[in-house]
Amino acid sequence: MRIKYLxxxxxxxxxxxxxxxKEHIVLSHKLKLNPNxxxxxxxxxxxxxxxxxxxxxxxxxNKAVLAFTSLAIDxxxxxxxxxxxxxxxxxxxxxxxxxxxxxxxxYNVRVLLRxxxxxxxxxxxxxxxxxxxxxxxxxxxxSKLDEDELCALFSGIxxxxxxxGKSYISISYEMKTLKxxxxxxxxxxLNDNGYIKIGRYAPxxxxxxxxxxxxxxxxxxxxxxxxxxxRRRLKSYLLNYSKNYICGFSIEELKQLLxxxxxxxxxxxxxxRTSKVLVLYIRKxxxxxxxxxxxxxxxxxxxxxxxKRIMIKLTTKCSEELSKILQNKAIQQEIKPKIISRIKxxxxxxxxxxx
Numbered sequence: 001m002r003i004k005y006l007x008x009x010x011x012x013x014x015x016x017x018x019x020x021x022k023e024h025i026v027l028s029h030k031l032k033l034n035p036n037x038x039x040x041x042x043x044x045x046x047x048x049x050x051x052x053x054x055x056x057x058x059x060x061x062n063k064a065v066l067a068f069t070s071l072a073i074d075x076x077x078x079x080x081x082x083x084x085x086x087x088x089x090x091x092x093x094x095x096x097x098x099x100x101x102x103x104x105x106x107y108n109v110r111v112l113l114r115x116x117x118x119x120x121x122x123x124x125x126x127x128x129x130x131x132x133x134x135x136x137x138x139x140x141x142x143s144k145l146d147e148d149e150l151c152a153l154f155s156g157i158x159x160x161x162x163x164x165g166k167s168y169i170s171i172s173y174e175m176k177t178l179k180x181x182x183x184x185x186x187x188x189x190l191n192d193n194g195y196i197k198i199g200r201y202a203p204x205x206x207x208x209x210x211x212x213x214x215x216x217x218x219x220x221x222x223x224x225x226x227x228x229x230x231r232r233r234l235k236s237y238l239l240n241y242s243k244n245y246i247c248g249f250s251i252e253e254l255k256q257l258l259x260x261x262x263x264x265x266x267x268x269x270x271x272x273r274t275s276k277v278l279v280l281y282i283r284k285x286x287x288x289x290x291x292x293x294x295x296x297x298x299x300x301x302x303x304x305x306x307x308k309r310i311m312i313k314l315t316t317k318c319s320e321e322l323s324k325i326l327q328n329k330a331i332q333q334e335i336k337p338k339i340i341s342r343i344k345x346x347x348x349x350x351x352x353x354x355x
Contacts, residue, residue, distance in 0.1 A: 003028050003091060009084060013077050013228060016094055021105060024095035026112065027080065033088050040152045041085040043145070044224060046127055047156020048079055055179045064127035066120075067110035070099070076107035078159040078226035083111055087119050135178065138185045151217055154190060155224035157183060162225075163207075164233035166240065170209045175201060184208070212237075215246060247318040248299035251331075254321050256293060257312065259334045260286040264342040266349065269315070278314040278322075278346045281306070319350055 004015065006029040015025060045066070049058060052075060054065045068079050076094060083092050091112040099106050113120060134141045142150065161183075163170045171187065173180040184201065187208060191198040195217045198210040212218040218241060222234045249257070263281045282290070287303070287310040294300055304311040314322070322343055325331050332340055 002026065005030050006084070007031070009081050012081050012084070016073060016077055016080065016107065019094070019096045019107075021096055021098050024093060026091055026093045027084060028089075028091045029084055031088075033085060036148075037085055038087065040148055040224070041082055042123065042127070043149045043152040044082050044156040044159075045086060046130060047153045047158075048082060048160050049127065049131070049156075050179050050182060051157050051160025051173075052079065053160075058128060058131065059178075062125075062128055063121070064124040064131070066113075066124060067108070069108045070097075070106045071109060073105070073107060074227045074229050075159065076109050077228060078230075079109045081226045082156070082159070083109070086111075086123060087117075089117060090120060131182075134186075135182055138182065139189060142186065142189045147217060148220065150190065150195065151220040152224055153186065154195075154217075155221050157186070158221065158225050158230060158234075159227045162227075162230055164230050164237055166237070168209050168211055169234075169237070170207045172205075172207050174206050175203065212241070215241065242299050245317060246299050247314075247321050248301065249293070249314075249318060249321060251321050251324055253293045254318065254325060255331050255334065256290050257282070258325070258339055258343075260289055261336070261339055262286070262309070264339050266342070266346050267313075275316055276346065276349055278318075278343065280312040280314065282310045282312065284308055284310060316350055319347060323347060 003026045006012070006027060009029065009031070012027065015027070019025060045064075048068070049055060049064055049066075052068055052071065054067055054069070058065045066083065068076075071079060080092055080094055084090060091114075093110055093112055095108045097106050097108065098104070111120060130141060145153070157171060158164070158169070161172045163172065171183060173183045175181060175184060187196065187198055187210065190196045191210070195212065195214045196210045197213050198208060201208045212221070218238055222231070222238050225231045225234050247254075257280060261280045261282050265279050265281075267277045267279050269275050269277055294303070301313050301315075304313075325335075326340070326343060326347070
């Protein structure tokens, strides 16, 4: 059997897209995978097994069945790229068939098992044991996973059965099934621990909608989702999230800005938004000292020229960073007392509005 050895996993999309009906390809790689990458893709594969794998067969076989059938091209790409990162010695076969009813191409993806692949057999057994334990008591397993592992599991579920809109994400599953109830519990756990904010399950649509609350978690998911369309949409979702919720300035950058700020006042955002804004006024000569800050970062507010001064508006997105500045006496020594006083007033007003 001829194997195509890859030096770049990004070529998987091109190779699979070029396959015709009844053709197949066997893929492996010459990459040196680090233990962390293997660990992450172990949990991502579990997410794929739960959503798009032979779940019932896995439970009967007492080991993970690393075979995925009747996949759309984008899902096949996601599964293949994930499986190839499970082990240094892995080989994955992709075969193209045609669905008779719909007359569309579908893809079967499976790991080739050999007698010498002891590490693959060990991985399959470990996956099965984790799935069984999650079915019995999901919290006992999920609570032991770090953010990277939780993100990998979640990304596998999105690659398998996710849908990504402009401001929301949804997962499709049937609550009457064993795997559907497991997905439901995983989403509940992520919600309870502040990673996502979930809505109710819609029985008619067999779908549950949610948004991602944790920026670090969202950014890691965007990197781990391999389904080409969902990856692009998640990138757009991340961009919108960043614009709406991320300050754009680091604490160090804010310190530099405030150290050259001449005056500050509190204003309101333009209707229909009514939240308060902290407006910094910096002399043009002083602004030249901090102009370099805008060379890095896409979400910084654009400086506004106002006569001989530069105006910069800070919204509530920066309240956490401003609070940390007030907690650091060393930073405060570089900022005028009247500026510090106005920042305290601004943060107090925000706190009162949110009560």
